[in-house]
Amino acid sequence: MFPLRDTVPSRTFPVVTWVLIVTNTVIFFYEASLPPHMQQQLIETLGFVPARLFGGQAPLWGLVTLFTSMFLHGGWFHLFSNMWALYIFGDNVEERMGPGRYFLFYILSGLSAALLQGILMPTSQVPMVGASGAISGVLGAYFLFFPNSRIISWVPVFLFFGYYIEVPAVFYLGVWFLTQVYSGLFSLSLPQGMQGGGVAWWAHVGGFVFGLLFARFFAREDYPRWPDEYWTW
Secondary structure (H helix, E strand, O other): OEEEEEOOOOOOOOHHHHHHHHHHHHHHHHHHHOOHHHHHHHHHHHOEOHHHHHOOOOHHHHHHHHHHHHHOOOOHHHHHHHHHHHHHHHHHHHHHHOHHHHHHHHHHHHHHHHHHHHHHOOOOOOOEOOOHHHHHHHHHHHHHHOOOOEEEEEEEEEOOEEEEEEEEHHHHHHHHHHHHHHHHHHHHOOOOOOHHHHOOHHHHHHHHHHHHHHHHHHOOOOOOOOOOOOOOO
């Protein structure tokens, strides 16, 4: 099931969302222009490695990489899936919060996501990169603010053939969150060095939970609500 768009239109142009999409894309094009060994070196240097921060290897640099890791990606699909989710869900959350608060919320979501992943796997030497944690916070905020929205999705049947369905946002995002929790719990049962399988499941969980718990504190008071926002927080 591939999400195409939601049913909540934006009244204003989502400046911060598009700045984030362009920034991440430009940085990835720079990554892709490097030779393979330099790409790996860049990820190892600027990616978040839990052992640096929690294992005492390089705690100050570990703090720096909490930020830098949010703007790196491990491949084209990694970039596309993240930016597509931000494109679909970010505009409404940005409008609900306002550009300044939304940007701060996005950064704090990413930091919370990386920290949870690091706390649960403090000895991991695997660099964590990607905007997934921050975007998970946006998904959590969307779940909170627009529970009655519909996500128009394409369901493939064979190759490029399929059909379109409308899925309630609470169901679509709720199922997504539960799959992240399940995958995260499974990853903890794996031997040291195999945990996560390359995916920072707990970062997704941490970002989403941060969004659920704190999005309301970033919301504008003067925001005219859509009918889709039937939960008054």
